[in-house]
Amino acid sequence: MIKILVVDDEEPLRRLLNKELTRKGFSVEVAPDGKTALSLAKQNSYDVVLLDIMMPGVDGISVMKKLKTDPSAPAIIVLTGKATVETAVEAMKYGAYDYLTKPYKLDELVIIINRAYDFGRLSIKTQLLEQELVRKETPFRFISSSRQMKEIHDLIQKIAPTDSPVFIQGESGTGKELVANTIWHYSRRNAVPIIALNCATFSENLIESEVFGHEKGAFTNAYETKHGIVEVADKGTLFLDEIAEMPIGLQAKLLRFLDTGEFRRVGGNKIMNVDVRVIAATNKDLRELIRQGTFREDLYYRLNVINILIPPLRERAEEVEELAVFFARKYSQKLSKTVRGFTPEALEALGRYAWPGNVRELENVIERAVILSDSETIAGKDLSIPVAHTAGDKAAAGSLEEMERDYILRVLREFNGNQSKTSQVLGIDRKTLYLKLRKYGLSDYVKK
Template sequence: MTAQTSILLVDDDRAHRIMLKVNLEQESYRIFECDDGDQVLSMLEKHAPHLILMDQKMARMDGLEALELIKKKGYTIPVILLTAFSSVKQAVSAMKNGAFDYITKPIDIEELLLLINRALTYEQIEQENRQLKERIGEQFSFSNIIGNCSSMQDLFQNLRIIAPTDATVLITGESGTGKELIANALHENSLRKDNVFIKLNCAALNENLLESELFGHEAGAFTGANKQRKGRFELANGGTLFLDEIGDMSLPTQAKILRVLQEGEFERLGGSTTIQVDVRVLAATHKNLEDMISEGLFRQDLYYRLSVVPVELPPLRSRSTDIPELCNHFLRKYAQKNKKDIQGIHPEALSILTQYNWPGNIRELENTIERAVILCQGEYVSFRELPTHMVPKSLSDNISQPDDPQFTLRDMEREVIRSTLALTNNNKSETAKKLGIARQTLLNKIKEYDL
């Protein structure tokens, strides 16, 4: 550990405290100390140590009482108790109440150092996990999902009400509209967010494999089943299970899913033991399940069980006002990934992207921007980096192509400035802002290119 790693030493035996301090300082730990448990909270506020090494028996407040106060205040700092052999039972009980571990007196310094290192390593991993969960929570916060149009804002308002409940949710929408993203957000904003989130694409497996994946199997249940395996329902116990493309599930499998939703129980393939689970199910499909019901391809009772709360995602073509923000989001993502210094999207290209119909929805948009970033050789993505089927023929015919030996970077820069001026009705300040350059630089360029 580094010299900055600090330990709060709490012991009313001054000689014992000095001995520990000397040994720990030799290992480059920074030591703060106090002589009783009633001083611990003030020391935590003042010094914010990384670990507490605390005697169990002290005059005014013993270690167990101090530990209780530490946990009540919400501190997650690891606590190691120093205890006599006669008090081991109490120390073990303290571990159940939040102590990291205990060590018996007389203290073996080597053993203590190993224990301290283990506690600090564990706390570092826990802190990283907490930070990761916070980042995931932020990523899947409804406010961080791009969608400023009225239909998306109405959707977010409903999702905020739905998320904290245990209601089964059926998410529908065309392929590429972000159904899995919404499922992630529902879980991360639910009361189950600290438990597992298991996903399964029902369209990716045949019927036999799908049942095995869902319910698990016993050894010998079928050829190749050499050992027992838990299914997704069992693995998701206490958490959330997301069943994507549920419209691709066969009728026999649908019947088994219905039983789990109704009874909360199932048997593994090849087994007879009934397994109880507590799982919240989120399902998604791009198919019209009501049409499938009328055609006898989907169970009506399962549909009603799944669509306790139906959520329909609008296609991207109906929310064109969100396209510029989505484009910029994906541009930043893939510019960083590909280590490219790209400042933005040329207004001409952005106009094409906004007017395109997007049959593949957000997934197609993301792929388009990733491709454009990879092909882009300048500071701005132009129409030349877009798929040819998106670009109007009149535009591609009237402007020199990049492989034209007469087309230069100066030509591209002049065209970017000309188009942006047209977009802003010749507003110089607004044009400079959009291009990310100083107004005087823009004026110099206008004079240079005689615009």
């Protein structure tokens, strides 16, 4: 049943609308003023609001603006006493579905209510679809074909919806920030953007006011009150990168914050409270830093509720090829090139290299190669890493598949498109030849 809220300051009109619309099969509630309407709308979910514009106190336009801040707000039909075009236009501008002038015609009103209801359904559906699209078009891709990364990916899916702190460890360039972003992306907190702070980029003096904010006059240059990033990240996720660089004095405050959600701005007395999930990352060995006395053991345990250790790329060499192809496509697109793959020799070199700079180094090497490459395939000579054999004829020939395609085409031409001759020379049966011709788009060269 369609739920309607009628908002009008005239008692007789409210009563009439209530009676007539109830008889037409709608569920109707009434409010005599804007304030009552807003509090009713907060507690109930209406499909359609019939809204008078001219009301004492909170007027109709203000009610509408308030209602419209909620994306799932009901459809609003404006009832305007004075049939002025301006009010109607203004109402539509603020998102009213339609307007009617008083005295209304009941049949017309019923039609508009039904249409507004359908429209509301549709726009919710569109929003859901859009969300779905956004989710599918994530700007980042997390490649996880190795066993270790698959496990990490599964773990992320499991822990993302929780509010537990996450501690990510891994060598430089292994994908710590990507993991943090992926956790945020799959979390219920993804309506608020993830806020990142690199602890290494701030001086010991500044970092506390970056994290927790400061009150005006807290120190010499504190001319204004400043919100800390924990406030900015309220209801969301805070990514503390290079956590090992956090000054030991601030670590105690961070620990308290993690335990209670409470903090004080620098120079402030008031205890503030926010709801923030913390993800921290480091490429250092925190256990070693604890031994040296530069990292608090209690903070380590507090952060370490969920621990993700990303293995270096050399320990998951089977992933190199997929990552390389992914980056080749990415930069080929970005740089408007037509690079599609690698020569076998180039792939071999990529697989053999130890990647001390991990995935970031691989990404840089591929980006450079895409820039340098002047064919569809990246050859050994395009890679700025050690390659076993100097690039010769073999490297210039292209990928295996390309070589195969070229060879089949050459033989096919040689025998004027005769399939049995071709398959004989190639040493494959006719069915296999047929499949390969289809695969490489060569069917047109066949003599019919």
